[in-house]
Amino acid sequence: MRPVAWLSPLLYGAVLLAGGYAGLAGLGETRFGWFVGGLVALVVLDLAEPRYARPVPFLVVRAALVVLVAASDGSGMARVLLLLLPFGAYFAFGRVVAVVLGVGCVGLVVVAFGVTAPGWTHDVERVSDLLMFAVGLVLTLAMAAVAVEEQRGRVRLAELSAAAERNRLARDVHDGLGHHLTAVSVLLEKASAFRELDPSVADQALDDARESARRALEDVRRSVRALREPFRLSSALAELAQGxxxxxxxxxxxxxxxxxxxxxxxxxxxxxxxxxxxxxxxxxxxxxxxxxxxxxxxxxxxxxxxxxxxxxxxxxxxxxxxxxxxxxxxxxxxxxxxxxxxxxxxxx
Missing domain, CATH: 3.30.565.10 (Histidine kinase-like ATPase, C-terminal domain)
Structure with a gap:
């Protein structure tokens, strides 16, 4: 799925309107069967592409469909669909492949002009169309580059957020459970050492160990509550100081x-x-x-x-x-x- 998902439907709609108008108004020869069928096939291809991660076959099929639609379009507007080829290739293969494919698309337009309109280099309208196509290609590649960088930025942000969360959890373990469990361990060792020498001291150490264990459990419960309900600093401090x-x-x-x-x-x-x-x-x-x-x-x-x-x-x-x-x-x-x-x- 390309990040700029609205681009393809927008171009398909513009081409359909231009080609349909040209054919109905007699301004150009639009072969409606191939024209509409090719556009429908492109839409189906867009819907199916996210399910099947095979960029090369999809790129080849897309190129064939774009050429079909352009050849059956009487308005000439369908040439703009060629921009989708380097645009999609930028996400699948990278900048170099997209630029090479974009140059190939410009060459394809030049060949098409040479076949359909000999001497087109002396036609201001054709030359302007070629220049506008080249400008559109540059803008399309720039849009793809921005979208790719934004996608990478989101990935980096997610990685940084995950690292920050891991650090936060590590600090929580140390600041909360770590202190309590250390106290329990020390007090149990003290109880064991004084069991024969002074039973009263050993009993007091056991009582203190139970209290530390209780506080550890309370700390865990407090952390869980903080995830479920708003954290109140004053209440948490009052509980912390209790006893x-x-x-x-x-x-x-x-x-x-x-x-x-x-x-x-x-x-x-x-x-x-x-x-x-x-x-x-x-x-x-x-x-x-x-x-x-x-x-x-x-x-x-x-x-x-x-x-x-x-x-x-x-x-x-x-x-x-x-x-x-x-x-x-x-x-x-x-x-x-x-x-x-x-x-x-x-x-x-």
């Missing part, structure tokens, strides 16, 4: 924000909270979100042990990529023993 020593405050209006933007803010908050509680041993963690008219700002602050810039891991790198994907920026300020302040700004 944790985290103070959450949401201000502004998140309506009108792209769900991808809100999800990026949520994942950034999740990463900041996880790092503060699990890695920084923070006693207090505050999360502040403000959704304004031009953009949203997230601030996650803790009083943990902090870290140096050289210690930044995959989690923060993935956060920066996610936020950058929605046009935002991440600022992390921390130092050993001075806590951490994570600021995320994204445009609306």
């Amino acid at each position: 944790l020593k985290v103070d959450v405050e949401c201000a502004g209006d998140e309506n009108g924000y792209d769900p991808a933007v809100l999800l990026a803010v949520y994942r950034a908050a999740q990463e900041g909270i996880t790092n503060a509680l699990r890695h920084a041993d923070a006693r207090t963690v505050s999360v502040r979100v403000h959704c304004g008219r031009s953009g949203a700002e997230l601030v996650v602050a803790d009083d943990g042990r902090g870290f140096s810039a050289a210690e930044e891991g995959f989690g923060l790198s993935g956060m920066r990529e996610r936020v950058a994907a929605v046009g935002g920026a991440v600022d992390v300020r921390s130092a050993p023993g001075q806590g951490t302040r994570l600021t995320v700004r994204v445009p609306r």
Whole structure:
């Protein structure tokens, strides 16, 4: 199927009107049987071509039908159908074959003029017809080139979208399930190590592991809900902080924000909270979100042990990529023993 699907029916209609008028008005000799039959066969060929991927036979049959219609047309308008040959060849075989075929079509018109109108080179009307045909050929090839590039652009866009979706899923796995499952694994190892030394510690580790598993399940359910219903940042943050020593405050209006933007803010908050509680041993963690008219700002602050810039891991790198994907920026300020302040700004 050619991207410019309307071109062939448009030319068929114009040729049918011109040839029919010429024949009925006595302006030219139109053999209606061959003329109409050839046009109908071209339409049938267009309808059948997408089902059978055999470009060479279809091109040969199309060329024969176009010559048949042109030979039985009294108006001479059917010559324009020759433009469909290099046009279709551009999509099936490429630019070089289309240009060569277009030059051949010009040569065919010149031969036809030589047979039907000897001395046509001295006829201004015939020369003008040839020049107009050549101009039409150039425009047709240009249209085919634009359509092919547009088609390639769509393919590249689809590939980029697929790659972006794969990266998003990878970040979701790390930011969500990855943290919870890591915690479950560590807590189970702790329970196993303290089973004989201190059963109470082992029991507490098992309880914490169950809680982390529950949170992992909740995270999966939240992701599924986000696919089925509108994502609400304030609700998601409230659920995330439930049962944790985290103070959450949401201000502004998140309506009108792209769900991808809100999800990026949520994942950034999740990463900041996880790092503060699990890695920084923070006693207090505050999360502040403000959704304004031009953009949203997230601030996650803790009083943990902090870290140096050289210690930044995959989690923060993935956060920066996610936020950058929605046009935002991440600022992390921390130092050993001075806590951490994570600021995320994204445009609306």
